Amino acid sequence: MSVNATPSPSAAPSPIHAVVADDFAAVNQTILDQLASRIPLVETIGQYIIESGGKRLRPLLVLLAARALEYQGDRHITLATLIEFMHTSTLLHDDVVDESHMRRGKATANDAWGNAPSVLVGDFLYSRSFQMMVEVGSMRIMEVLSAATCTIAEGEVQQLTNVGNPDTDEAAYFDTILGKTAMLFEAASHSGAILAGADERQEQALALYGRYLGLAFQLVDDLLDYEGDAKAMGKNVGDDLAEGKPTLPLIQAMAAGTPDQTRLVRRAIRKGGLDHLDEVLAIVKSTGALDYTRQKAEEMAAKALAELDHLPPSPYRDSMAELARLAVERKT
Known part of the structure; x- marks a missing residue:
């Protein structure tokens, strides 16, 4: 698989990318250029994971943040x-850890x-x-970015220690997802702001x-792990439960459910697997745990x-606003 190939359709801009379409095309080409290695397997696996789909939201945030502050x-x-490479490396490592x-x-x-x-190409x-x-x-x-790297690694370890632990509470859950997911989003928009010479308030805002x-x-x-469509998502419904991950839908279901429902969910988290999937799906729906999770997302x-509001009006700011709305409306 040659890195001189044309970027795959999965990397093509969507409407949310339109205001930075030229920049995004340049990022796609730079990704291909930077995958070059004297070891063919590095290129093969690197390009495979890079081209396997995804919205490229993190590099998009860099572009939008910088352009919103008139970076030229x-x-x-x-x-x-490089933000996309950081993200891709975590995907490679995560898939190994999660089997x-x-x-x-x-x-x-x-x-x-x-x-x-996979681990070595991630490295x-x-x-x-x-x-x-x-x-x-x-x-x-x-x-x-170096601080973010440490925080992301800590978040992944924290998630691993939470596996099979039904006593994980909402605060611990938010601490985990802040590290393992939100930190790279934050680093992307923050670093774009720094590059553009943002003032202190704009830098903090981004x-x-x-x-x-x-x-x-x-x-x-x-x-979506409990109410999504497996074909649309590209993964199986209930994967988090199968891995024994106590995510917010389960945490809230235990908090709002009857003693019997709570005991069943606790048992399912401890055991992992999908033996109780149908029962757990019914519980997270009947207790309002899915609505609660969506409310938190909103x-x-x-x-x-x-x-x-701390940024000057621009099409880039408008795209960032649309991105926030799409984040909670998506089905995949």
């Missing part, structure tokens, strides 16, 4: 690309090539992203926008929208 250079292309076999409707890299190559992408940070040439950005957007995005992900999206 070209380093935002490098920055957006996943399908992502976005395709076999995972670890399913296709094995765990060891390559992380390493490449730090090379590109040096190219961006901002110590502030390097500080933000960092918080990314954080709240990331939280909303993960809340909807966890919601609250986070509203907070993200509020932070945009």
